[in-house]
Amino acid sequence: GESVGLHLPTLSVQEGDNSIINCAYSNSASDYFIWYKQESGKGPQFIIDIRSNMDKRQGQRVTVLLNKTVKHLSLQIAATQPGDSAVYFCAEKAPGTGNQFYFGTGTSLTVIP
Amino acid sequence: DGGITQSPKYLFRKEGQNVTLSCEQNLNHDAMYWYRQDPGQGLRLIYYSQIVNDFQKGDIAEGYSVSREKKESFPLTVTSAQKNPTAFYLCASSIGRVYEQYFGPGTRLTVT
Numbered sequence: 061g062e063s064v065g066l067h068l069p070t071l072s073v074q075e076g077d078n079s080i081i082n083c084a085y086s087n088s089a090s091d092y093f094i095w096y097k098q099e100s101g102k103g104p105q106f107i108i109d110i111r112s113n114m115d116k117r118q119g120q121r122v123t124v125l126l127n128k129t130v131k132h133l134s135l136q137i138a139a140t141q142p143g144d145s146a147v148y149f150c151a152e153k154a155p156g157t158g159n160q161f162y163f164g165t166g167t168s169l170t171v172i173p
Numbered sequence: 174d175g176g177i178t179q180s181p182k183y184l185f186r187k188e189g190q191n192v193t194l195s196c197e198q199n200l201n202h203d204a205m206y207w208y209r210q211d212p213g214q215g216l217r218l219i220y221y222s223q224i225v226n227d228f229q230k231g232d233i234a235e236g237y238s239v240s241r242e243k244k245e246s247f248p249l250t251v252t253s254a255q256k257n258p259t260a261f262y263l264c265a266s267s268i269g270r271v272y273e274q275y276f277g278p279g280t281r282l283t284v285t
């Protein structure tokens with residue numbers, strides 16, 4: 061999962077396995093969530109989003125699960141590939157906060173060929 | 174191709190100098206943002222703008238200034254008042270307030 065601090069949580073998986081990356085968000089009022097992927101030295105790329113009226117959303121090879129009861133978000137990547145190696149982080153937005161998203165620190169995913 | 178461009182990719186400055194980071198988008202997005210990213214930390218919002226000629230401070234606006242004279246441009250000035258300016262700076266844009274933000278490639282600023 062994600063945490064605040066200087067050292068990112070890390071996850072290593074074998075190529076072809078499924079990956080699960082977790083995020084504990086802070087605000088129970090948050091109603092919109094995004095997962096981003098960030099490769100070294102680059103800007104974050106949008107992966108998938110989910111609104112609080114849903115508990116699951118699927119994209120291409122990715123699934124996001126939302127558990128509002130415990131304020132937990134997860135990103136599942138199916139058949140992980142070497143190109144999936146990156147830092148993944150979640151962002152949350154609460155109503156009434158203008159344009160402010162709050163970003164987690166991220167999890168570093170390494171795919172072992 | 175539509176997208177967000179930031180220039181330069183790397184920037185070096187001496188302490189005490191102001192420096193302006195460029196951000197341009199051709200996505201026709203109304204909202205634009207500036208974030209700072211430090212190692213092992215989440216992105217922190219510096220400034221955002223929902224519309225031309227309007228902008229608001231984020232969580233860490235001290236020592237920074239912005240302008241939004243054109244819809245496609247949102248330059249960030251890092252002033253000498255910013256105590257720890259060395260960081261990776263990311264610009265983003267979105268259609269509106271409750272939509273995903275698309276990020277530029279970032280500018281790594283080093284101040285010595």
